[in-house]
Amino acid sequence: MKAEKIPDIIVGRLPIYLRALQRMADNGLKTTSSQELGERVGISAAQIRKDISQFGDFGKQGTGYSIEYLLNKLREILKVDRVWDVVLVGAGDMGHALVNYQGFKNRGFRIAAIFDADKNKVGRKVGEFVIEDAENLVEKVKALDVKVAMLTIPATAAQAVAEKLVQAGVKAILNYAPISLNVPDHVKVQYIDPSTHLQRMTYYL
Amino acid sequence: MKAEKIPDIIVGRLPIYLRALQRMADNGLKTTSSQELGERVGISAAQIRKDISQFGDFGKQGTGYSIEYLLNKLREILKVDRVWDVVLVGAGDMGHALVNYQGFKNRGFRIAAIFDADKNKVGRKVGEFVIEDAENLVEKVKALDVKVAMLTIPATAAQAVAEKLVQAGVKAILNYAPISLNVPDHVKVQYIDPSTHLQRMTYYL
DNA sequence: CCTGACTTGTGTATAATGGCACAAAATGTC
DNA sequence: GACATTTTGTGCCATTATACACAAGTCAGG
Known part of the structure; x- marks a missing residue:
């Protein structure tokens, strides 16, 4: 060792x-x-x-x-001998799918809150969660002391929201938006973009 | 060059x-x-x-x-100067989210058919598609001559379905099931598993 | 036309990654 | 207890990937 x-x-x-x-x-x-x-x-x-x-x-x-x-x-x-609270930003179809996903249980993660910028969505429920206003993102994330976030929002909004998350102390972002994020070195980002993954394979077809 | x-x-x-x-x-x-x-x-x-x-x-x-x-x-x-037909297996929440996802357009992909093994789901509509019976998977995929598939099914079913897809001539699989697939060398697989991606980052927290 | 600011493509050096092979330890059999 | 089998952990080496640096081409301005 x-x-x-x-x-x-x-x-x-x-x-x-x-x-x-x-x-x-x-x-x-x-x-x-x-x-x-x-x-x-x-x-x-x-x-x-x-x-x-x-x-x-x-x-x-x-x-x-x-x-x-x-x-x-x-x-x-991997530090998953504990359960990490995760905030989800973006209550669209993908956000809904992630809330209902059973695969976080037993693997170290639990969704703690959901945010969306759309005022029509704020206040509605997704699963057991009430969608919160993205305006309060920084404040609430700080209060909850959450370090992990998932981003399921359009590419146009992703960089700005990522910056708010970093400001709120988030250290790990799972980005579903189809765009590269610029964040400080101490913040980790992982990307999930189905089209990008598919394009990696079509080269070989 | x-x-x-x-x-x-x-x-x-x-x-x-x-x-x-x-x-x-x-x-x-x-x-x-x-x-x-x-x-x-x-x-x-x-x-x-x-x-x-x-x-x-x-x-x-x-x-x-x-x-x-x-x-x-x-x-x-990358061979995305054309549009690839993609079959989706698994009409759960993630399958629904992918059907509604607008990010395939203009990036080289189009969903061509949806399958599910659940007889209660077969015949129902998801977006503009009618869910087809997974029993007919091989036959239909062959007939459509589809080379690309997305798997949004439970891990327990994934290997068997992957084998059927390979048998049907599929050459690229985007696997959302949380399990490693064993396929022949000439078939490419990409993995999307949010928990795995998150675990890659918690190491650094 | 000349100069200075850019920017590519690539040769070379450096670093990282992966494969191989084997000593050493554990186990089971007779 | 001797021996055959299994399997780890690791040293060594080949391969792969990245960083560096610069000649050569392009362009705008005067």
Whole structure:
């Protein structure tokens, strides 16, 4: 184990391992090997061993890894051994879908509030939440001390809202708006844009 | 220009450039430079020049790139100078959100059909589409000659459906199900899993 | 036409990433 | 207890990706 700086590319693979391990645990499996895990996620066994060994000696020679133990370690490393409050900005179709999505439970996240700039939407309910006015975004997010946000708004509004989120102390933004965001280095952004993802594949067709 | 094999990592950046250029064109801009584009998308100017130069000499020294020209070249390279039919499997909340999403237009994609395994949903309408029975998936997809699919179904069903899509000739799958898919090498998969994306960022919090 | 400010495309250096192979440890069998 | 099998963690090396730097081309202004 080396507690040095971990490359982003390795951090990016950990959630993939975590997801597969969670699934194995749900299926009642107790142990696994780098080879088996690798076949499941499509990554070489050597790569997986190297990635995991960056954080400690979690495996046992001849036996492999205890799924439960590795799960807990990965959750700890990724800091999802707790539940993060997430604010959602944008109560359109995608916002609704995310509110109803059951996949945040048990994976470390919980939606804490929903905002929209459209006055006609403010006050309405989405699931169990009342849509709040985006004008109060900074103030409310600060009060809730939320560090994670999801952006499901048009591209035209995204940069301005991102800046408000940063101002409110948000450190991680999952951006569904089809535009690159400019944020300070200490703020992380991940992008989800179906057209962009599809275009990455059409090259090979 | 070198018509060699282009690394996947470069292909992955092209849609980002394309998106930014499209936005610039919409704003009435005529030319740009690798530096300006780089600032917009958060990638170094040198990187952008090198990426683009893999496909040809599209820029002009002293002037930069014609946005319109570069747009057309990138569309051509990514094969989105045409419109791809896409099948959507899974008529849940996420499926509905994607049907209503306006961001496929003008970016090379059009939903052609929707399938679901739930007999209660089959026959109902989503937007302008009638939900079709997933039992007929292979047959219908073959008949439509569709090469691109989006999967918005539970993880438990994803692998089986992916295999049916491959059997039907699909070559690109955008997978919203939270599970890694095993498909032949000639089939491309892109993953969209909000929890995974969020977990990639919580590491740094 | 000359000069200065820009900007591309690329050769080269540097850094990061991934693959291979193996010693060492754990387990099970006879 | 000896031996065959399995599997980890890691050192080494090849490959890949990024950063740097600059010659050469372009353009506007006087």
